[in-house]
Amino acid sequence: MFVISKTHVGMVRTVNEDALLATGPKLFAIADGMGGYAAGETASSEALKVLQQEAANFENLEADALSAALAQAVRQANAHIHHLAQTEEKYHDMGTTLVAVYLPGDGRAYIANVGDSRLYSWHQGELRQITVDHSYVAELVAQGEITPQEAFQHPQKNIILRAVGAEAGLEVDVFAMELAEASKLLLCSDGLSDMVQDEQIAAILQGNSTKQAAEMLLEAALDNGGRDNISLILIDLTSTEEED
Template sequence: MQVISRTHVGLVRENNEDALLVREPSLFAVADGMGGYAAGEIASRSTIKAFEAATHSLRHEQKEQNIRKVMLEAFDKANTHVFKMAVSNESYSGMGTTMTALYLPGDGHGYCCHVGDSRLYLFRNDKLEQLTHDHTLVADLKEQGKITDEEAFVHPQRNILLQALGVEETVNADFFSLRLQEGDRLLLCSDGLSDMLRAAEISRIIGCADPEQAADKLLEQSLDNGGRDNVSLILIDLTTQGEESCNG
């Protein structure tokens, strides 16, 4: 397994409100903060720190129901931590963050916990699949068949979140498991990447043979396409070898 992470402030924002957790070989997360000046940065970093501290017992768990319990409780603890920070400090009022976390125990399974619009993608057999569901107004409209994928990509309200960590006293995180295969690639990213790259672009780039090159190209293309937000990604490669390159 090879893990590559990248984060960039982008071409518009003054500070980077994204935060990454890379605890190889098993625990990874991307958080995208929001709030007033510097508050989003504090929200995302505090959430990552609180989540990591609450997940050390994962290494002792093997059953999915126990892993699910630990991860959901860790999200709850992170949510409570950031919510209390926001209500106790006026300058942090309204701050919050997305977070998508992935646990890989090394037994051929993966476990994901998720709130917001950061994403987890699976690239398998030359096909890209978004595994997480965006907790956004536009995602709900798309699911209801009221708008198309292309309309969702350019929708003026595409960044309106319906749920985030730290905004309310409680949070209802998604949890799911997946079976992994040799050759899979997993991509966790903030919406600074997914808002800049359509699925076809991500699929073309992520299929490159060299994962370092693929990660660099994902970041580069996000910036070339506008870089309107912070861009963060974690690319996890389970491929032993490849033949294609990222050129072109």
């Protein structure tokens, strides 16, 4: 397995509020923070810190028990961030998206998602979005009121409906997927997916090595405006390029 991660403040923002957990070998995650001065970067980094600590509880778990433990870890992060937001004025109203994937080596990926950071899978030229965005425009698409193309250009596409730390309780989406038909996994913040359409992401993954693809995805987001922080983790499951 080869893993490469990239993060960039973008062309507009002055602070990078994204946080990445890409040390592996099993747990990978991206969090995209929001809030006032320093609050967003605190929310994202604290969420991943709790997630990494809780990952010690994942060992020797399987199937439904592992999914439940992953969801509980995200809820622990939610409780921690919500407490900080309630007790320290400078952190008031902070929160973060979170997408995480855990690879225990059983041929499956276990995924948790809150907000609009995404996990994609790629195999033989086909890109699939695995997670579901918890956003205003995603709801409009689901209801048939706008098309995915209209959603990509929608002026309110950054409005999210769920965030880690925003409320005392949290609903966490948890997925388990078979890896037999996945060559690569891509985790990203909306700084990538809002700037680069799925068709372009697929084309970049199709025509380039994993390392080149990661560079080109970041460059494409910057070239298309870079209006937000940009973060990605690209996981090559095939081990055909480099071992890391």
